[in-house]
Amino acid sequence: MVLSDRTIFSMLEKGTLKISPMEWDQVQPASVDIRLGNTFSIVEDSPTGIITLDKEIRYKTIESDTYVLLPNQFVLATTMEYFELPNDLTAFVEGRSSLGRMGLFIQNAGWVDPGFKGEITLELYNVNRCAIELKAGRRVGQLVFSRMDAMALKPYNGKYQGQKGATGSKAFLDEEV
Template sequence: MGLKSDHWIREKSIKENMISPFCENQVGTDVVSYGVSSYGYDIRVGDEFKIFTNVSSTVVDPKDFNEKNIVDFKGDVCIVPPNSFALARTVEYFKIPKNVLAICLGKSTYARCGIIVNVTPFEPEFEGHITIEISNTTPLPAKIYANEGIAQVLFLEGDEQCQTTYKDKKGKYQGQEGITLPRILK
C-alpha cells in the first residue's frame, strides 16, 4: 500500500474528477490553507453547520438521532460553543477510486487551538461530500472559518483490489450531499 503524491492527486482529480472543485496548488495566504500538498489534499469546510445544543435536554442517540439536539447555522464564521461540537461538510465532492482508501486528519492550525476534527476513512468507491465532526475541547468559544482549510486527506493505494467496495455494499452515506446526520440501516 502506497501513500499517493501531489502528482497522483492532481492526475486523478483532473482526469477522473476525484475531487471537485479541485485546487491544484496550496492556497495559504491570509487563510487556513487548502489545496494540494506534497502527499495529501487539504479540504475546505463549507458554510453550513449543525451546532450541538442542550436546549431541549434530549439524549444523543446514534440509532435514533433527535434533530432537537442541533441548531442550523449558515455563515462565513461559525462559533462553536465551549466544550461543544458541530457538524459541517466539505466544499469538495469526492469520488474515491476502487483501489484507494483515504484517511483524513485535522489541521494543526485548529488542533493548536483545541479544535479537534474527526472524519472516518473514505472507503473505496465512496462518493459524496464528507461530513466533518468538529469538537471544541476548550472552555472558550472557537471560530471555524468557512471556505478555508479544516483537515488533510491522505490517499493510500491498496496492493490488491478489495472484494467489496463501499459502492458495492450500498453504503448508507453513499452519494451524500450537505451535512448528513447519523443513520443506521433498517
C-alpha cells in the same frame, strides 16, 4: 502505499480521482487540503436527555459562511469539496495541527472507503476555553490517500453515499448484531 502529489495530480488529470471544487495549491506532498463548507448541524435536545442508537437523531442545520463554535461545543460540518474515489483508493481524514493547537479537534471517523462519493462530514469539537470562529472556505484538514493492493470486491455504497451538507448520524439504520 500513501499517494504522492505527483500521483494525485495524475489521477485528477485523468479523472480517476475527482475533487470539486478544487484549486491546484490544495495538493500537498502527500495529501490534499480540505476546506470547510457552509453547512453546520447540531444535535437537537432530546426530551429524555438521552440519545439512543436505535432511533433517528434530530439535528438543527444552518447554512452560514461563519459559525462560532463555543467552548466544549460539538458541531457537524461539511467539506466544501465533493469527492469521488475509485474502487482501489481509500483516504484518511486528518486535522491541521495549526488548528489543533488552538483547541479545535476534527473528530471525523477518519476513514473514507473506496468507491465513496460525496462531501465529507466533519465532527468538530472545541476543547478551548474560548470560542473559535469558523469560516467557510478555510482549510481545516487534509485527506491522505492510500492505494489498495486490489480493487474492492464491495466498494462503498452505504447510507452516506452521495451525501451533501453536514449529514447527521444514521446509526438507527444499522442492522441489529
